[in-house]
Amino acid sequence: MTDAPEKKKLPGSLSVDARIDSWLSIDAGETVTLKTGKTEFGQGIKTAIAQIGADELDISLARVRVQEADSALTVDEKLTVGSESVQQSGVAMRYAAAQARQILLQKAADHLGLAIEDLTVEDGLVSSRSTNRQVSYWQLMAGQAFNAEVTGDVAPRSPESRRLAGQNVPRLDIPAKLTGGRAFIQDMALPGLLHGRVLHPPAYKTELLKFDATAIAKLPGVVKVVQDGRFLGVIAEREDQAVRAWEVMRDATAWRELPSLPNEDNLADWLVSQETHDWLIDGGTPVDGPIPDIVEPAGASKTLEAIYTRPYLMHAPIGPSCAVAQWDGDKLTVWEQSQGVFPLQAALSCAFAIPAENIHCIHAEGAGVYGHSGSDDAAMDAAMLARALPGRPVRLQWMREDEHRWEPYGSAMVIGLQASVGAGTKLLDWNCDIWTNVHAGRPRAKMDSAGFVAAWHREKSLPPHKPADNQGKHGGGHRGATPLYDLPAMRIVKHLVKPHPLRVSSLRALGTFGNVFAQESFLDEMAHAAGQDPVAFRLAHLKDARARAVIEKAAAMAGWDPAKWGKGYGQGLAFHRYKNNKCFVAVVVEAEVDEAKGSIVIPRAWIACDAGEVINPDGAANQLEGGFLQAMSWTLKEAVRFDATRITSLDWESYPILTFKDAPEIEVGFVARPNDPPLGVGEGTAGPTPGAIGNAVFNAIGVRLRELPLTPERVRKMIVAERRG
Amino acid sequence: MSAARTVTLQVNGQARSVTVDPETPLLYALRNDLGLVAAKYGCGVEQCGACAVLVDGEKAFSCTLTVEQAAGKAIVTLEGLGTPDAPHPLQKAFEAEQAVQCGYCTSGIIVAAKALLDANPDPDLPAIRLALQDHLCRCGTHSRVFRAIRRAAQEMKTRELRA
Incomplete structure (x- = not known):
């Protein structure tokens, strides 16, 4: 054909990015990495992606590594919400992997000098039906890019011929969770990691009357007391020292609280009036x-x-929200547990007035979130603390009352x-x-308002953004x-x-x-x-x-x-x-x-x-x-x-x-x-x-x-x- | 608060030294000094069970138990029950039933189940419910947890008969 075919709408998130290399790679070490822009929080999306990709590629699950959302490594699949992940990411993976297999088969045919129809694949090993010749995916292209786009023309497997999709494959994330593996962001270990806590105001509308940073700085293990308006935080060598300092801060800090809430006994009457x-x-x-x-x-x-x-x-996750942040000059790295690395990156970029490309958001699994919980705020809080100690990673976990009081209900x-x-x-x-x-109320890319609690409390505070309700269909x-x-x-x-x-x-x-x-x-x-x-x-x-x-x-x-x-x-x-x-x-x-x-x-x-x-x-x-x-x-x-x-x-x-x-x-x-x-x-x-x-x-x-x-x-x-x- | 000193803890059958303020909750010594991260911070006030460990065979909440109080006692964490290669029947049963969603509460629940099965090798549903009464799960794996604990009890009984 000489005419370029008309571009048709590709399935799932392929409409965002159709490059095969954005979805998977044939790695050295005889493994395959499947990449999803969605985030795992115990709902099993990593396993579903692995089942779909391994099926289409004709490889065993043992060879699959799943890379979840990372603003530097994966497709921008926005938020992991709305029960959409299999339909968006899973379907994209299915077509990307089917096309990758087709390309690998063609490479094998060229390499072996045989017709593609003569070839079969088992666990990445391509074999000839008519001869005893073989070549593996990894011999063909370990570490090499596909440099090709998904066209949508390569049909995925028929439902009857799927071996993994449709089966009760045990979830890949579970073994570590049953044996004390570092399965959660809360468990992250980094060299030189410091521990932070933030003392959030006790009410929505407050004035700070008394805060004694000097006294807090003298507590055991305290490395830094951070104050920016009503944003009050502490960083310590040990986590228990940070918690202790937070308790002292909580008891010694004085606030004026202003009434702003309706009568909970007449909530329905209040809403309709x-x-x-x-x-x-x-x-x-x-x-x-x-x-x-x-x-x-x-x-x-x-x-x-x-x-x-x-x-x-409340969302009320059992594990209070957590994040780890590190600043290097005007570059910020955040390991975080939110539902979308790219939306968070965009919102942080506005909150700190730095370009989005200076911010690297890496998803790490936290406790279940069930929507927009405290996750994004924990990322912002961690970044606020870490800014006070450039070059050092700071781990911030919310205390139980932070989560209950400040999460968006x-x-x-x-x-x-x-x-x-x-x-x-x-x-x-x-x-x-x-x-x-x-x-709705997730942090957005806005300069004049913010969806982060910390941004409301800083000296140069931004007002809470006024999200419109989701006005889409249903x-x-x-x-x-x-x-x-x-x-x-x-x-x-x-x-x-x-x-x-x-x-x-x-x-x-x-x-x-x-x-x-x-x-x-x-x-x-x-x-x-x-x-x-x-x-x-x-x-x-x-x-x-x-x-x-x-x-x-x-x-x-x-x-x-x-x-x-x-x-x-x-x-x-x-x-x-x-x-x-x-x-x-x-x-x-x-x-x-x-x-x-x-x-x-x-x-x-x-x-x-x-x-x-x-x-x-x-x-x-x-x-x-x-x-x-x-x-x-x-x-x-x-x-x-x-x-x-x-x-x-x-x-x-x-x-x-x-x-x-x-x-x-x-x-x-x-x-x-x-x-x-x-x-x-x-x-x-x-x-x-x-x-x-x-x-x-x-x-x-x-x-x-x-x-x-x-x-x-x-x-x-x-x-x-x-x-x- | 007092000054840091070196305390020897008996954890999962080994003597382990930590140099901390002895009033430090055991949870932080386990997680940050000994690298045993299965026990989790959930509430800090013994309401959720995410931090549960065994102390001299009894379930204890490591978010409030201090290092000083735990010293000299036999502490068992989830890591002490089994490994990915040699899992405890409870770990195997939770895997078999896929009795996990996010898994943040799971370590504490398995530890509680271990204490239960040690005391009552064949618990009925009411006994399981009672043993988990001070544990919370937000993802809703409760009915799978019931099945997993019954499965583990069954397997342990079969093992004993074989032995």
Whole structure:
């Protein structure tokens, strides 16, 4: 062909960078490095990448090294969010590796003087079918670059011929985590490493009244006291010395705290009475313009309305955020645990007013983050400390109360619903009004504001940036709000509450947790009003065959049986397709409810999922189970507590989460669809879990619980209120 | 606070010397002086279990136990249970069940499970729940942890029968 072919859209993150060398290299030492711009935090993306790449290259897993996100070494795949990693990075790897194999085969054919059709590959060794001649990938090009781009024309393996993708390959990161390997950024060892702690202000709005740097500098092991406005830190030779100095600082430093927080007891009333920006959600996308009134449909025989709420929620990783930073002149290296090396690099570049290319961000695994936790702030804090001692690496870990107090929470929400059924048993309409703060707030490349706590507290402080909510299709606070059910009329409105007195950002699944709790609970309310079984009622409103299949599967797995319900025992089901374009999930739980105590026990849970092609079924099940248990914890236990000036949830007693006593036994089943594209699973259970629990409680005691969390004291009050009518 | 001095600790069957303020929490001596990083800082106040180790066979929280208090006692950390090449049945069982997500809490949980199985070689689910009551996991691996501990108990019983 003489004409250049028209450039077609390449799959996954190949649209960012199509060079094969950006995705993999054939190394000396008979190994292959696969490179992903995504980050591991225990969700298993490194293993999935290894499975996909090794499969396409015809090599064993033992030869694979996975290089995760590093601003100097990997493709800019932005953030590791939204259950997108397999679809973006995994699919890119699949096509890059398939093309690399084709190039290697051609090189082998040339080298051996044989036709490509005569060659087979096993573990990187290319053999001739007709002769006994062989050559390995490493003999052909160890250490050499491909200098070629992925065209997308080389077809990856057929689903039937995959040997690793689709199998329960044990996760590559687990052995070190079971035997005390240095698996975490918290474990990093570097020559000359110093240890830092930062004393963050005790409240959002403060004035610093007294800080005695001289006294702190005299404490054992202290190398440097760092003060820049209200940014107060200490660097010591030993970690325990840094912690001790931090404790002394905390006790000796005086602040004036200014009230800035609403009354937590009236949070829902507060949210709905603030100034808002309102959007109609049309097909999942916010549209500016007049908001139509709710119109009661003709022929309505029963109309219900209800209000559901969720409080502010924490990411609350078990390991407080950590980073290691080192300055050399105006160059900064940061080992960090955030969800994206490139976005962090860009934000740090603005915070320190140095070019992005002067900053090297290297991902190292921390404790699970579940969204935008304290990770980015730890990187900034570490860089602030290390700046005071150029040439020395400084490790900073947040104390437990730093993480609880200063992480950006998932927003509180109020969701009002109204719907009608006609003379038959079909829904005639669906009205949903959501009041929420933004579900975004990551540090951005801005010079006039900042998304880092430290930047707000410096002498030359930057104001907190004012992130817009994610206004994309099924984004931000409206994520999960558009039902997949067949409804003749839908009116969904997002009321974005402008003041956000608590720091908020992206928590796993964003608005989905609140929106689907409300949606799936209210659907059961409508089914009850229509005298229908909740499963049958859902199926009557769902044409989507894949949605129907997971609901039917979950019900079958759980032995769905309304005859068993009552006297404190009930089953509950909820369904959701994450972002309306990721995996389909139905959850069933059984609940045992003690009305006098207000206690809800969940002995067992069942999860049915259709995620298209599943690269690692056990890994995907682990994600679905984990998402279920985390959402169960949000549902039953969690709420960020605060008074007029400060956050009061500062440890695990003041912010209880699910314990081993509470955890059910869980069964996961997949609807197998190996020929369909992979659909992310990481956030698949966050939506259906709270609805399934609320529905099980209703089916057990006949009381509808609409205000999270469902702690015993609150449940007792709700039962009394509901019984009174 | 007092001056640093040299203290001998019995860790994983070996005598190890550290020169620290004896009031230093054992956690930091293990992690930063002895390079035993399995035990983790999670909360510093015995609420999460990430720092758990065995002291004279009993589970202890190394975030509050001082070096002085630990001196002269037999300390066992996760590293003392087994290695990647020769794992303890609990480590094997956690691998087999893939009972890990981020894994930050895992070391403390396996140490707690070791203390449990030493006292009760065949624990039922309520006993396992009770033994892990002061441990937190945020990723949600709880049901896998239950399976892993039962698997380990089974394997250890089989081993004993064979021996």
